[in-house]
Structure formats: structure tokens, C-alpha cells
Amino acid sequence: xxxxxxxxxxxxxxxxxxxxxxxxxxxxxxxxxxxxxxxxxxxxxxxxxxxxxxxxxxxxxxxxxxxxxxxxxxxxxxxxxxxxxxxxxxxxxxxxxxxxxxxxxxxxxxxxxxxxxxxxxxxxxxxxxxxxxxxxxxxxxxxxxxxxxxxxxxxxxxxxxxxxxxxxxxxxxxxxxxxxxxxxxxxxxxxxxxxxxxxxxxxxxxxxxxxxxxxxxxxxxxxxxxxxxxxxxxxxxxxxxxxxxxxxxxxxxxxxxxxxxxxxxxxxxxxxxxxxxxxxxxxxxxxxxxxxxxxxxxxxxxxxxxxxxxxxxxxxxxxxxxxxxxxxxxxxxxxxxxxxxxxxxxxxxxxxxxxxxxxxxxxxxxxxxxxxxxxxxxxxxxxxxxxxxxxxxxxxxxxxxxxxxxxxxxxxxxxxxxxxxxxxxxxxxxxxxxxxxxxxxxxxxxxxxxxxxxxxxxxxxxxxxxxxxxxxxxxxxxxxxxxxxxxxxxxxxxxxxxxxxxxxxxxxxxxxxxxxxxxxxxxxxxxxxxxxxxxxxxxxxxxxxxxxxxxxxxxxxxxxxxxxxxxxxxxx
Numbered sequence: 001x002x003x004x005x006x007x008x009x010x011x012x013x014x015x016x017x018x019x020x021x022x023x024x025x026x027x028x029x030x031x032x033x034x035x036x037x038x039x040x041x042x043x044x045x046x047x048x049x050x051x052x053x054x055x056x057x058x059x060x061x062x063x064x065x066x067x068x069x070x071x072x073x074x075x076x077x078x079x080x081x082x083x084x085x086x087x088x089x090x091x092x093x094x095x096x097x098x099x100x101x102x103x104x105x106x107x108x109x110x111x112x113x114x115x116x117x118x119x120x121x122x123x124x125x126x127x128x129x130x131x132x133x134x135x136x137x138x139x140x141x142x143x144x145x146x147x148x149x150x151x152x153x154x155x156x157x158x159x160x161x162x163x164x165x166x167x168x169x170x171x172x173x174x175x176x177x178x179x180x181x182x183x184x185x186x187x188x189x190x191x192x193x194x195x196x197x198x199x200x201x202x203x204x205x206x207x208x209x210x211x212x213x214x215x216x217x218x219x220x221x222x223x224x225x226x227x228x229x230x231x232x233x234x235x236x237x238x239x240x241x242x243x244x245x246x247x248x249x250x251x252x253x254x255x256x257x258x259x260x261x262x263x264x265x266x267x268x269x270x271x272x273x274x275x276x277x278x279x280x281x282x283x284x285x286x287x288x289x290x291x292x293x294x295x296x297x298x299x300x301x302x303x304x305x306x307x308x309x310x311x312x313x314x315x316x317x318x319x320x321x322x323x324x325x326x327x328x329x330x331x332x333x334x335x336x337x338x339x340x341x342x343x344x345x346x347x348x349x350x351x352x353x354x355x356x357x358x359x360x361x362x363x364x365x366x367x368x369x370x371x372x373x374x375x376x377x378x379x380x381x382x383x384x385x386x387x388x389x390x391x392x393x394x395x396x397x398x399x400x401x402x403x404x405x406x407x408x409x410x411x412x413x414x415x416x417x418x419x420x421x422x423x424x425x426x427x428x429x430x431x432x433x434x435x436x437x438x439x440x441x442x443x444x445x446x447x448x449x450x451x452x453x454x455x456x457x458x459x460x461x462x463x464x465x466x467x468x469x470x471x472x473x474x475x476x477x478x479x480x481x482x483x484x485x486x487x488x489x490x491x492x493x494x495x496x497x498x499x500x501x502x503x504x505x506x507x508x509x510x511x512x513x514x515x516x517x518x519x520x521x522x523x524x525x526x527x528x529x530x531x532x533x534x535x536x537x538x539x540x541x542x543x544x545x546x547x548x549x550x551x552x553x554x555x556x557x558x559x560x561x562x563x564x565x566x567x568x569x570x571x572x
Contacts, residue, residue: 006032006100006101007026007029007030007031007032007103007104007162008031008032008033008034008080008100008101008102008103008104009026009031009032009033009034009102009103009104009105009106010033010034010035010056010072010077010081010102010104010105010106010107010128011023011033011034011035011039011043011106011107012035012036012037012039012056012071012072012106012107012124012125012128013039013106013107013108013145014108014109014122014125015108015145016038016039016042017145018145018148018149019039019042019043019106019145020042020043020046020047021148022106022142022148022151022152023043023046023047023053024047025152025155026104027047027048027049027052027053028049029155031052031103031104032052032054033052033053033054034054034055034056034058034059034077035053035054035055035056036055036056036064036071036072036124037064037071040053040055040056056071056072056074056077057071059074059076059077059100060074060076060077061076062074069123070124071124072124072127072128073123073124073127075097075099076099076100077128078127078131079093079094079097079099080094080099080100080101080102081102081105081128081131081132081135081139082131082134082135083099083101083135083138084135084137084138085101085138086137101138102132102139103138103139103140103162104139104140104141104142104162105128105129105131105132105139105140105141105142106142106148107125107128107129107132107141107142107143108125108143108144108145108179109122109125109126109129109179109180109183121187122183126180126183126184129141129143129176129177129179129180130176130177130180132173132176133172133173133174133176133177134173136169136170136172136173137166137169139169140162140164140169140172141169141172141173141175141176142172143172143175143176143179144175144179147172147175151164154168182202185202185215201215201216201217201229201234202214202215203215203216203233203234203235203236203239204233204234204235205235205236207235207236207237209235214235214236216234216239224366224368224369224372225366225369226243226365226366226369227242227340227363227364227365227366227369228363228364228366229361229362229363230344230349230362230363230364231352231353231358231360231361231362232338232356232359232360232361232362233359233361234338234361234363237266237267238316238337238338238361240267241264241265241266241267241315241316241318242264242316242318242338242340242363242365244264244267244269244421244422245262245264245269245316245317245318245340245421246318246340246365246370247420247421248260248262248269248272248318248417248418248420248421249261249262249272249318249319249320250320250370251396251397251417251420252272252274252320252397252413252414252417253274253320253321255397255413255417256274256410256413258274258275258276258296258300258410258433259274259275259296259297259300259319259320259321260272260273260274260275260300260319260320260417261273261275261297261300261301261303261304261317261318261319261320262304262317262318263304263305263307263308263311263312263315263316263317264315264316264317264318265311265312265314265315265316267423268422268423268438268440268441269418269421269422269428269435269438269440270307270308270311270312270315270438271303271304271305271306271307271308271311271312271315271434271435272304272307272414272417272418272434272435273299273300273301273302273303273304273307273414273433273434273435274300274303274410274414274433274434275295275296275297275298275299275300275303275433276296276299276407276410276432276433277299277407277432277433278291278294278299278302278303279432279463280463281306281462281463281468282302282303282306283302284468284471284472285302285306285309285471286302286306286330293326294326295324295326295327297319297321297322297323297324297326297327298324298326298327298330300319300320301317301319301327301330301331302330303432303433303434304317304434304435305334306434307434307435307436307459308436308437308438308455308458308459309479309482310482310483310486312334312336313335313479313482314335314336314337315336315337316336316337316338316339316340316361317331317336317338317339317340318339318340318341319339319340319341319342320341320342321341321342322341322342322343322344322345323339323341323343323344323345323348323349323352324345324348325345325347325348325351327348328344328345328347328348328349328351328352329351331352331355332351332352332354332355333478334478335478335479337360337361338360338361338362338363339352339360339361339362339363340363340364340365341363341364341365342364342365342366342367343364344362344364349362379391379392396567397413397416397417397420398416398540398565398566398567400412400413400416400563403563407432407433408513408515408538410433411430411431411432411433411513411515411538412430412515412517412538412540412563414430414433414434414435415428415429415430415435415515415516415517415540416428416517416540416565416569418430418435418438418517419517419518419519419569420569422438422440422441422519423440423441424440424441424519424520425439425440425441425442425443425444425445425447425448425518425519425520426438426439426440426441426448426518426519426520426569427439427440427445427448427449427451427452427516427517427518427519428452428516428517429452429453429455429456429514429515429516429517429534429536430514430515430517431456431513431514431515436455436456436459436460436514437451437452437453437454437455437456437459438451438452438455439451439452439453439455445518445520445522445523445527446526446527446530448518449516449527449530449531449534450530452516453530453531453533453534453536454534456514456534457534458486458489461489462485462489467485467488467489470485470488471485513537513538514534514535514536514537514538515536515537515538515540516531516536516538516539516540517539517540517541518539518540518541518542519542519568519569520541520542520568520569521541521542521543521544521545521548521568522539522541522545522547522551523545523546523547524547524551525547525550525551525554527551528551528554528555528558528560529554531560532558532560536560537559537560537561538560538561538562538563539555539560539561539562539563540562540563540564540565541562541563541564541565542564542565542566542567542568542569543564543565543566544566544568548564
């Protein structure tokens, strides 16, 4: 229980809006006010009960020094801010050292945002807010003048804890931490030499939650920003997934004039597709009996998700065209972090805003910005351990206009689009306008071929009648069903005819002709031999190896069509 005549407040504010009204209120209700510098002068001169307005130095028995740099940083202040009244050790220490408790902290910070300078970097104020906010079960923290009125309305001098309920205290503490966090981020940009020539978007964290300070910068010299955040809060990994995916789907859409969708996970492609035909298996997976009511964009999304649904769990979605309500309805059911698209229908936007309890990330990409960078080129600047590496984008999708079969030309293009912004070494396998196997980031290309091939085989197996029957019998959440299906396949179902499973899959009949693309040339024929094991019928690679002739000969031996692009697609 707080003793009414011993209530104490610390007031130290840069923005003095409303502070006199608050100070008079506190004094009328039995508070002793401790203050600093200009705040003390303003309050002391204006109030009647001057005897209850004291300088911090009267408490600390130490003067303000270093032109005000050191004022509140003293145990007599912070013990009273950090002491937990429910802890016997704390109360014993406070009694032993004759230290006062504090009930209220009123503090806002030097105007660093308005005037960037070293002297405007607040130290003591930040510490006051953080200490009081940490101890919110015992102390009320007011970090913004807008909070004063509600505090005075809620205050009750006959109640413990000033009559302020714990939920309000917690909320005020959160606002205090937010205040200091925004302040620190502003200082970080200033001290780090981040130019005011950039728009800054604060991120919730970097590549992981331990990297608390992170932001995105937009060059103010450009007429357009790359994107606008419509809902949710992004982390750095979301931004990278979004940008890689955005360039991929836009290049693919521009090349084929078909809506494209991509599923990104940790800067790697989990699925990519365009909105042409759709398989019976895909419809069955989503619980759809027919194609009626499906838009080309919704087909593209479904196909991008179904390529590897195990990897797509918790993905970031990027669409090449405005998100319609049909696509949004499908997305609403899946576990994913966010979406980026050039626009949203009103119904789709409203639907997506309700996902993840309102925390779903929704980003609108700027088409004018995209056209600008396409016209003027773009590059990457990365600072790695203090070394700045710069490179320009100087490649584009290969020209497959000579491929007469339309479906095959689509698969050639999709397979190569998947290589553009994924880690080398990189192998993709496409069929039916979608990626069904990805192998990237391995130290050798054969390993990538095997990884992509195994995923393609899994895709084929999932389409067997036996697997579809098993899927339809499963109950529970969709991703739990996916996990069980993968376990079922790994437990014995193969693409080889076996009496004990009754499984027989003819890849050529079930999926058409698998197209494999490589971001670099095949230096040996072993890549072709492995690809053939997975029934690949088309291989696309840049060429340029001393082994080109032997690689081409091996393809001919297996009846594999080889297409040499002359364009290396490495991306690191």
C-alpha cells in the first residue's frame, strides 16, 4: 500500500506541453516532484506549492555536471525506479540505504528527430523511461503529453498503485519502450551516416529477432518508392523474399503474358507457376471439384503452392497481378507470413487484413518503380564485414521463341525464371507451367540435380490414385495432412512397380515431359546421367564447357533434348 504523503514523481521532459497542468494536479494530490534543469525551473516558477518541487540534486546530493550531461544517473534515483515492492530483498536494501521509492515517471526525450546532433542524444531520459517501464508493476510511466489527461482521469489517491490498473500500466510501459526504440533507431541512422536522402522504413527486426535494429531505405531521388506496406510489420527476411520474388514473377509475366505466383522461403524459391492449365491433383489438394470460378491468377497461386507444399509452409507470396478475391480466399486458408502484389481488389484486401489476427503482412508493389528500374537498370550494393560490393544486373531470361510447342515453351521459360534469383548452384525442374523440383545452394551441381529430381519424383508420386485416396481420407489441418502424406511416401511408396505397394507410375503419361534447367553449364556428363534417372526429357544450360560435345552426345544417347542458351544465370 502506498503512503499518500510519500508519493513521489520524477518529471524531466523536453516537450513541456501540458506539464504545468500535470504538475499542479500532482501537487494537489500529495506528490513530491523531483525535476531537472529547465523542467524544474518551469514548474517551480509557476506552481504555488514550491516546497514540494525539488531538484534532483537535492535527492542525490550531487550537482548537475558536464553541462547537464549527468543529472539523474545516480543510485538514489534508479533504486527507487527499479525496486520491486513485492521483493523482500529489494525492500531490505531500500530500508538499509534509506532510499526513496518512486511512483511516477514523466519523461520525453531530447528532440533528436527534429535536430540531429550529438548533444541531442538523450542518455538519462532514455534510462528513466526504460527503468520505469521495466518496473511497470510498481511505477506508472508517462512518455507522451497525450497520456496526461487519461492519467489524471484515472488517478485515485485512495487506491494503491495510484488507481491505475495493471493493463494500463503495461500499455504505458509498451509505449515507453516504443518511444525509446524509435529514438534509438533515429540515432542509429545518424551515427551510421545514413543519409537523409533516403526514406526509412523501420523493420521489426533483421534476418532474425536477435537483430533488433533494422530498416529499409528508399532513395528520395527516385520518383517512386519500391513498395508500400499496407498491413503488418516486416522483418528483413520478408523484404528479401519479396524483392527476389517480385522480380521473378514480373519477368515471367512479361515474357509469357500469363499471371505468375511465387512461394518464397528464406530467399529461396519453394514454388513458382503461371496461370495456364491445372492438374486434377492440384484441384483435389485444395478441395475444389472443378475449374469453374477459378481465375488465371488463382490457378497460378495454387500451382506455386502445390509444387512443394512441405517447403511452402510459412512462406511469403508474391503475385504479378492485382490480387483478386478468388486468390485471396485460397491464401486465407494457408499458413504464410505475407503477400506482395501490384494491387488488391477491395474485397481481397479486406479478407487478407483479417488473416493472422490482423498481423498478416500485405505489401503493394509500385509498378511505376518497376518500370523505372527496368528502363534504367538496377544493381546491388552490399556491405559485407565493412567491405562494400557493388554489381549491376546484366542478364535476362533466354529467348525461347524458337520452341514451337506452346506448353513446352512455357515450361522452358518457367524453369529458367526459377534460376534468376536463387542461390547457385541451381537446378530447376518444370512441367505443366510450374516448378516441381528445385535444387539450389549445393556445393556441386550433381547434388542439385539429385535434390531437384527427388522433389519431382515426390510430385509425381503425390498424383497417383493411391496417394490421392490416402490424402482424401486424412483429417485435421492441411499442413498436418501434408506431413503425413510425405511420411507415407517416404515409408515405401516409390515410382518403381512393387508388389507390396501396388504402386506404378508412368511419368511420361502422368506429367508430360520434365524440363530441367541449370544456371551454369554441365562440366561433366554425370549430370545428364542423373537427370535421366529421373526421367527428364529436356535439359537447358548455358553451355561453354569443354565438355559441351560429350554432354550433348550423352543427351542424344538418352533421347533428351538439349537447349543451349549461352546465358549464365548465377545468382549468389
